[in-house]
Amino acid sequence: MKNIETALVHGGRAGTRTYGYVNPKLVRGSTVLYPSMEAKHEVARHGLEQVDIYGLYGTETHFALERVVAEIEGGTNCQVVGSGLAALTVPLLSYLRAGDHLLVPDSVYGPTRTFCDGILRRYGVATDYYDPMITEPAIRAMLRPNTRVLFTESPGSHTFEVQDIPMLARVGHAAGVKIFMDNTWGILNFQPFKHGVDVSIQALTKYVGGHSDIILGAVTVNTAEDWAWLRNGAKELGAYASPDDCWLALRGARTLHVRLQAQAQAGLRVAQWFKAQPEVARVLHPALPGCPGHEFYLRDFTGACGLFGIVFQPEFSAHSVVTMIDALKLFGIGASWGGYESLVLPTTGTIRRSAGTGVYEGEMARFHIGLENTDDLIADLQQGLATLRAN
Ligand SMILES: Cc1ncc(COP(=O)(O)O)c(C=O)c1O
Structure with a gap:
């Protein structure tokens, strides 16, 4: 090939x-x-x-x-x-x-x-x-x-x-x-x-x-x-x-290769930023330690994309997460992913119904990172987390 x-x-x-x-x-x-x-x-x-x-x-x-x-x-x-x-x-x-x-x-x-x-x-x-x-x-x-x-x-x-x-x-x-x-x-x-x-x-x-x-x-x-x-x-x-x-x-x-690389890099940076935030209990990004199966990612994959999840600390309610999502200005609220734009969705309870009910204690959200400037996205998330804390 x-x-x-x-x-x-x-x-x-x-x-x-x-x-x-x-x-x-x-x-x-x-x-x-x-x-x-x-x-x-x-x-x-x-x-x-x-x-x-x-x-x-x-x-x-x-x-x-x-x-x-x-x-x-x-x-x-x-x-x-x-x-x-x-x-x-x-x-x-x-x-x-x-x-x-x-x-x-x-x-x-x-x-x-x-x-x-x-x-x-x-x-x-x-x-x-x-x-x-x-x-x-x-x-x-x-x-x-x-x-x-x-x-x-x-x-x-x-x-x-x-x-x-x-x-x-x-x-x-x-x-x-x-x-x-x-x-x-x-x-x-x-x-x-x-x-x-x-x-x-x-x-x-x-x-x-x-x-x-x-x-x-x-x-x-x-x-x-x-x-x-x-x-x-x-x-x-x-x-x-x-x-x-x-x-x-x-x-x-x-243009798939360059878009994917740029979005994977930006996604990893945002995921790492989330890891350092006290409101976040866990970051579910295959390229980061702490994601189940990270070792298989390292062994079998040559890179990531811009889609990952986070788990909030258990003290934050579904309502607080919704107010945070509503406060974000650069993240669209919508299904699907892989486009050039950033997206977010609450994901608690949407999956894992049989073998793994209740795998995570806190509320969950899924982020898709687009081709916007990453500093702008992080600044937006920063003000989003401030809204989360206030609610
Ligand atoms: C992992 C995965 N597979 C398949 C699909 C289905 O794709 P489509 O929306 O084109 O039917 C989606 C859509 O969100 C998906 O996330």
Whole structure:
């Protein structure tokens, strides 16, 4: 593979020595026309791989983005779909069947849990939730003869536990179980297939889009066998992504590396600043000691992003935290992350419902650090903490 910065700049393009515009075309379309029936049969003989057959199965805009994502994730093939959530549900629905058992970390992104407890349960798939910091003997003990997928998300949504993915993959593979991973936080900094993952999921809505203006997801695999069931499943389900959003994601990908690095650096600085504040009991940032699984971050990741959590001292109420959040001027109150702007959300009780209820004593908040000046952000947080103390 090329170095990641080069892959981001050159990926999905026709090449630097061809006549034409720098960027791949934005192709919108449903119907593809053929000059003759023989030409149509000839195209059909190629299968569905990077060929214009029908808009639902991808245009050159989709294929260009899929090549870039496959390359940065280190896999062979990628399927883009209409949202990060669809990138989670499409492979689960495509791979699992009635009677199967699924293992999911208790720190999983909320809508993934809702899907497992809703549609998957109704279709006869049973889910058990495990502690994201589970030991090797304990996860082995949770496997059943019908376990088909061991799902992972590292770090976990809101509680930021970094999982021991190579250990989970070893245990899962020994039992013939596929390892799925939501790798959105680890974009560019965690190479899923090198660590034993079979199916890697990205919400491109976040850093790849990077400008809070698209909703998009991607599923990447690394074998022909995994590509066959994924591609067929996506086709059967009618999974689709807007070419306009794919084009914007490609545009975002060109600057992903520098944005991510700058936001990771600023995020770490703000997280370290929080660590020194008496109002804060704990900072949940994978790159800092004290975050569960920090040792796995040091071993397996090459960097961070700008998303982390904090736990307030138990003396501060949910009301005080809300008044602090309301007092912030530079932090938007909103879901999602990975855009150029800073965000904050209270996160107490939004996750960790089974295996780890009550993991932290104090109120929690999640911060996303954007591309603003970091001193300005810290000054804003300083006055926010003064409001917290006063309430
Ligand atoms: C970890 C994680 N995975 C997946 C998603 C889903 O992405 P989307 O909003 O594009 O459906 C999100 C969204 O917040 C997320 O935080």
